Amino acid sequence: MIRGMTTPPPRRPPAGAAVLREDVTEAIRAAVFEELAAVGFARMSIEGIARRAGVGKTAVYRRWKSKLSLVLDLLTAFAAQGLPAPATGSLYGDVRALLEVAAHALRHPVASQVIPDLLVEAARHPEIADAIKAALLDSQQGVAAVVVREAVARGELPVDADADRALDLIIGPLYWRLVVVRTPLPQGYLDDLATAAVAALKS
Structure with a gap:
C-alpha cells in the first residue's frame, strides 16, 4: 500500500437494487x-x-x-386465476350464475373498452391471440365443461352434450349484446337468456 493512501471501503449495492416492490x-x-x-x-x-x-x-x-410483453403477462395472469364453476345444483341455476358473472365483467367500463381493442390487435399479433384464447376462451371452456358434466350426472343433459356448444349458447348472445351492439340489458334478460340456453342444450 502506498503511504498516505487508504483502501476505500467496499461499495454497497444500491438499496433495493434487486427488489421489485x-x-x-x-x-x-x-x-x-x-x-x-x-x-x-x-x-x-x-x-x-x-x-x-x-x-x-x-x-x-x-x-x-x-x-406487448406487459399486456401478454397481464392476460396470462388473468387466465391463471380462472373462474370457479358454479355449483347451484341445477343446470338452470349454473347457467344463470355464469351469465351473471359474465355480464358483470363485460359491463365493466375498462373491460368493455379493452377486450374489443385486444381482439383487433390479435389479428396482427399471434402472441396476443394465443394469450386471449388462454385468458378468455380456455378458462371459460373449463367452466362450461364442469357445468355440462354435472348436468349429465344429474340426468339433466344427455351424455353426448357438448361443452363447446354450451359455451356458445350461454355466452355468445351476451357478448354480442354488451360488446358488439352495446345496448343495455332489459329487465329479466339474463333470466330469459338462461331459460333459452338451457332449452337449447336439452334439445
Whole structure:
C-alpha cells in the first residue's frame, strides 16, 4: 500500500437494487388497463403507462421489456386465476350464475373498452391471440365443461352434450349484446337468456 493512501471501503449495492416492490408492480398493472381503455393498444406507450402509474419508465422496463410483453403477462395472469364453476345444483341455476358473472365483467367500463381493442390487435399479433384464447376462451371452456358434466350426472343433459356448444349458447348472445351492439340489458334478460340456453342444450 502506498503511504498516505487508504483502501476505500467496499461499495454497497444500491438499496433495493434487486427488489421489485409489489405495490409499484400493481400500480403499473392497473395503469396498463386504464391506458388500454383510454387510448388502445396501438397508441399505448411505456411513457404513458409510467405517467399514469406515477413511476419512472425505468420501473416499467425493469419488469417488462415492451408494452406487448406487459399486456401478454397481464392476460396470462388473468387466465391463471380462472373462474370457479358454479355449483347451484341445477343446470338452470349454473347457467344463470355464469351469465351473471359474465355480464358483470363485460359491463365493466375498462373491460368493455379493452377486450374489443385486444381482439383487433390479435389479428396482427399471434402472441396476443394465443394469450386471449388462454385468458378468455380456455378458462371459460373449463367452466362450461364442469357445468355440462354435472348436468349429465344429474340426468339433466344427455351424455353426448357438448361443452363447446354450451359455451356458445350461454355466452355468445351476451357478448354480442354488451360488446358488439352495446345496448343495455332489459329487465329479466339474463333470466330469459338462461331459460333459452338451457332449452337449447336439452334439445
